[in-house]
Amino acid sequence: MNTTTLHLLGKIIRLQIQPSALTLGERPNRYYDPAALLAVNELILTRNGAAARLPGGELVLDIHNAEHPQNLNDEGENDLSINFTSHYDAIRAKFGASDRLFNGCGGENILIETGEPTRPVTVAVAD
Numbered sequence: 001m002n003t004t005t006l007h008l009l010g011k012i013i014r015l016q017i018q019p020s021a022l023t024l025g026e027r028p029n030r031y032y033d034p035a036a037l038l039a040v041n042e043l044i045l046t047r048n049g050a051a052a053r054l055p056g057g058e059l060v061l062d063i064h065n066a067e068h069p070q071n072l073n074d075e076g077e078n079d080l081s082i083n084f085t086s087h088y089d090a091i092r093a094k095f096g097a098s099d100r101l102f103n104g105c106g107g108e109n110i111l112i113e114t115g116e117p118t119r120p121v122t123v124a125v126a127d
Contacts (some may be wrong), residue, residue: 010084010114015043018107019053019101021072034105043109049079050109057066083108084118 020036038060040052049065061068064078073079088103095101104111112118 010112012110013113014104014111016039017060019060020063022107081108082110085113086115086117
């Protein structure tokens, strides 16, 4: 018998879509701007990546979705991104607090609130 032990990681506090690149400009003057991130109430998760339907009905694909015209999907290795508030806390502890370092600024699709450090996890989609 196959049994799985589940461990509560925390509460989902933010869902978001990255419809376009967050690294802008030409080398050597590239810069990071998280302004394009869209907080959403629901994510649509497929084997190709994340998407969301906006209040007006428009379907928006995350730039890491394999179907996005300018996709940044690395051969299915980064279809979906999950992060934890404890990681942002650790970054702030190391580098100092900043208005630019807000929870979610890394562009993850799902942000989970937890006070504990979290090890990497792998999530697979069943056929």
